[in-house]
Amino acid sequence: MFANHKYIAFETILVKEVRRFTRIWLQTLVPPAITIGLYYLIFGNLIGRRIGEMGGYPYIDFIVPGLIMMAVIQNAYANVSSSFFSNKFQRCVEEILVSPVPNYIILLGFVAGGMVRGLLVGVIVTLMSFVFTSLSIEHVWLTILVVLLTAMVFSLAGFINALFANTFDDISIIPTFVLTPLIYLGGVFYSIELLPAVGQWVSAMNPVLYMVNTFRYGILGSSDVNIYWALFMLVLFSAVLFAVALILLRRGTGLRH
Amino acid sequence: MSHADSQNAISIRNLRKTYANGHVALKGIDLDVKENDFFALLGPNGAGKSTIIGIISTLVNASDGTIKIFGKDAASHVYEAKQSLGVVPQEINFSQFEKVADIVMTQAGYYGLKGSLARERTEKYLKKLDLWDKRDNRSRMLSGGMKRRLMIARALVHEPRLLILDEPTAGVDIELRRSMWEFLQEINRNGTTIILTTHYLEEAESLCRNIAIIDHGQIVENTSMRALLGKLAMQTLVFDTVNEVSTAPQFNDPEVRCQWLDSHSFEVSMSTDRDINALFAAFNEQNVLIKSMRNKTNRLEELFLSRLKGQQTAS
Numbered sequence: 001m002f003a004n005h006k007y008i009a010f011e012t013i014l015v016k017e018v019r020r021f022t023r024i025w026l027q028t029l030v031p032p033a034i035t036i037g038l039y040y041l042i043f044g045n046l047i048g049r050r051i052g053e054m055g056g057y058p059y060i061d062f063i064v065p066g067l068i069m070m071a072v073i074q075n076a077y078a079n080v081s082s083s084f085f086s087n088k089f090q091r092c093v094e095e096i097l098v099s100p101v102p103n104y105i106i107l108l109g110f111v112a113g114g115m116v117r118g119l120l121v122g123v124i125v126t127l128m129s130f131v132f133t134s135l136s137i138e139h140v141w142l143t144i145l146v147v148l149l150t151a152m153v154f155s156l157a158g159f160i161n162a163l164f165a166n167t168f169d170d171i172s173i174i175p176t177f178v179l180t181p182l183i184y185l186g187g188v189f190y191s192i193e194l195l196p197a198v199g200q201w202v203s204a205m206n207p208v209l210y211m212v213n214t215f216r217y218g219i220l221g222s223s224d225v226n227i228y229w230a231l232f233m234l235v236l237f238s239a240v241l242f243a244v245a246l247i248l249l250r251r252g253t254g255l256r257h
Numbered sequence: 258m259s260h261a262d263s264q265n266a267i268s269i270r271n272l273r274k275t276y277a278n279g280h281v282a283l284k285g286i287d288l289d290v291k292e293n294d295f296f297a298l299l300g301p302n303g304a305g306k307s308t309i310i311g312i313i314s315t316l317v318n319a320s321d322g323t324i325k326i327f328g329k330d331a332a333s334h335v336y337e338a339k340q341s342l343g344v345v346p347q348e349i350n351f352s353q354f355e356k357v358a359d360i361v362m363t364q365a366g367y368y369g370l371k372g373s374l375a376r377e378r379t380e381k382y383l384k385k386l387d388l389w390d391k392r393d394n395r396s397r398m399l400s401g402g403m404k405r406r407l408m409i410a411r412a413l414v415h416e417p418r419l420l421i422l423d424e425p426t427a428g429v430d431i432e433l434r435r436s437m438w439e440f441l442q443e444i445n446r447n448g449t450t451i452i453l454t455t456h457y458l459e460e461a462e463s464l465c466r467n468i469a470i471i472d473h474g475q476i477v478e479n480t481s482m483r484a485l486l487g488k489l490a491m492q493t494l495v496f497d498t499v500n501e502v503s504t505a506p507q508f509n510d511p512e513v514r515c516q517w518l519d520s521h522s523f524e525v526s527m528s529t530d531r532d533i534n535a536l537f538a539a540f541n542e543q544n545v546l547i548k549s550m551r552n553k554t555n556r557l558e559e560l561f562l563s564r565l566k567g568q569q570t571a572s
C-alpha cells in the first residue's frame with residue numbers, strides 16, 4: 001500500500017473512532033466528568049481539608065494530578081477495548097480485515113482513537129479541577145509527554161484485551177480486577193512514603209505508580225520516583241505492548257478462524 | 258508466471274481447512290475461474306462454500322493449499338490480492354449504528370481512496386444499488402434486501418476486478434432478486450469477474466456460465482452450466498439379462514451410450530425425454546433377453562433432487 005494510502009486508511013480509522021465516542025458522549029464523556037468531579041469534591045475538598053498535607057502539598061493539589069491520570073487511563077483503555085470488541089462482535093472488523101490496510105495501521109488507528117478520548121477526558125477533568133484549586137504546571141512538556149505515553153500504553157492494553165475477548169464480560173474483567181487495583185494502589189490518593197518498606201517495594205512494580213508520579217512531578221514539581229527511570233519504563237511498556245499486539249494481529253488471534 | 262495463470266481470475270490448489278474444533282471443512286479443493294467469467298459455486302448448507310470465501314478474503318486461515326489471484330500468490334502479494342478483490346459476505350457485517358453512506362465512505366478510506374474520490378464512488382454505487390435515498394439512514398433501519406445491496410455497494414467502492422458474493426439472494430424477495438441479477442450481469446459485461454455461491458440451482462442456471470459443485474468439502478463437479486444441465490437431463494438404466502452377454506449391445510443412435518458391466522448386465526445412458534421402446538427393438542435384434550431393468554440415479558441428481566430441492570421448498 002502506498003504511504004499516502006496508508007495515511008488515508010489511518011485517518012479513516014481515527015475519524016471513525018472519534019465519531020463513535022462523540023456520538024455516544026453521554027456514555028463516554030459525561031460519566032468520567034461526574035466521577036472525577038465527585039472525587040474532587042469529597043476527597044479533595046471535604047475530607048482533604050481534614051487530612052492537611054500529603055507529600056508536602058495540600059491534599060487537593062496532591063490528588064488532582066492522580067485523578068486526572070486515572071481518568072486518562074480508564075478512558076483510553078475503555079475506548080479501545082469496547083470499540084474494538086464491538087467491531088468484532090458486530091463483525092464489521094471484517095471490513096478492515098479484508099481490505100489492504102496493514103496491521104500496524106489498524107493498531108495505530110485504534111490506539112490513536114483511544115488516546116484522543118483519554119486526552120479529551122483529561123482536558124475536561126483538568127478544567128473542572130480549577131473549580132477546587134488553582135494548579136500551575138511546572139514542567140509543561142514533560143506533563144504532555146507523560147499523558148501521551150500513558151494514554152498510549154493503556155490504549156494498547158485495551159486493544160489486546162479486545163483481541164482476546166469473546167463476550168462483553170471479558171472486556172470488563174481486566175478493568176475491574178487489574179486496572180482499578182493498580183490505579184488505586186498506584187499513588188493516586190497517597191504518597192508511597194506512607195507505606196512500610198515492603199509496601200513501597202511492591203508498589204515499585206506497579207507501572208501506574210510511575211505514570212502518576214511523573215505526571216504529578218510535571219505539574220507540582222515533586223515525585224516519589226526517579227523521572228528518567230519512569231519515562232524509560234513508559235517507553236518500554238509501549239514498545240512491548242505494541243509488539244505483542246502486532247504479533248497477535250498477524251496470527252489473527254481472536255479475529256481469524 | 259505461465260500464460261494459463263494470467264487468464265485465471267483465481268486459481269486454487271489443494272485448499273484444506275480443519276477448524277480448531279477438529280471439523281474438516283475442506284478436503285483439498287482445486288478450482289480455476291477464468292477472468293470475466295460468471296461462476297457459480299453450488300452446494301448444500303455446510304458444504305464448505307463460505308469457508309472457501311473466508312480463506313480467499315483472509316478471514317479464515319487455510320490449513321494447507323495455495324491461492325493465486327490474477328496470477329499472483331495471495332499469501333505473498335497480499336496488497337495486490339486484496340486490492341483486486343471485493344467480497345459480499347453471507348452474514349451482515351457492517352455496524353448497525355452507522356449511516357449508510359458512512360459505511361461505504363469508510364470502506365473507501367480503508368482502500369486509500371481520498372475524500373473527493375471516495376464521495377464520488379459512494380454516490381455512484383449507492384445510486385446503482387438504489388440506496389442513495391437512504392444514505393443518511395442508520396443501517397439497522399434498512400430492510401433485508403437493502404442490507405444485502407449495501408454490502409454489494411461497499412464491496413464495489415474500490416472497483417475490484419473480482420467480485421465474490423456469498424449467497425447474495427438469501428432473504429431477498431423474488432422481484433428484487435431479478436433486479437440484483439440484472440445488476441450483476443451488467444457489471445460482469447463491463448469486465449468484472451463474478452463468483453457467487455448459492456444453493457439454488459435455478460439461480461446458478463439463469464446467471465452463470467460455469468459451475469462447480471461442492472459437497473462435504475470436495476468439488477464433485479466442475480463444468481460449464483450447459484454441460485451440467487445436459488448431464489442432469491440424462492438417465493442411466495441398468496439391465497440384467499437372462500442369457501450371457503460378452504459385449505454391450507450396439508445402437509445406431511450416437512446419443513445413446515451403452516456400457517458393459519458384467520456377463521449378465523450392462524447400462525444404457527440417454528436423455529430423459531426419449532422413449533425406451535427403441536432400446537428393446539435393438540435388444541431383440543441382437544438376441545439379448547432382458548430379465549429386469551432399473552433406473553440408476555446418478556450422484557448429481559441425488560444431490561440436486563433430494564437435497565437441494567428439499568432445502569428450496571423448506572426455506
Ligand SMILES: Nc1ncnc2c1ncn2[C@@H]1O[C@H](COP(=O)(O)OP(=O)(O)O)[C@@H](O)[C@H]1O
Nearest residue numbers: 257276278280282301302303304305306307308
Ligand atoms: N468457525 C468454525 N468452527 C468450526 N466449524 C465450522 C466453523 N465455520 C464453519 N464450520 C463448519 O464447516 C462446515 C462448512 O461450513 P461453511 O463453509 O459455512 O459451509 P457453506 O457455506 O457451504 O454452508 C460446516 O460443517 C460448518 O459447520
Ligand SMILES: [Mg+2]
Nearest residue numbers: 306307347423
Ligand atoms: Mg455459507
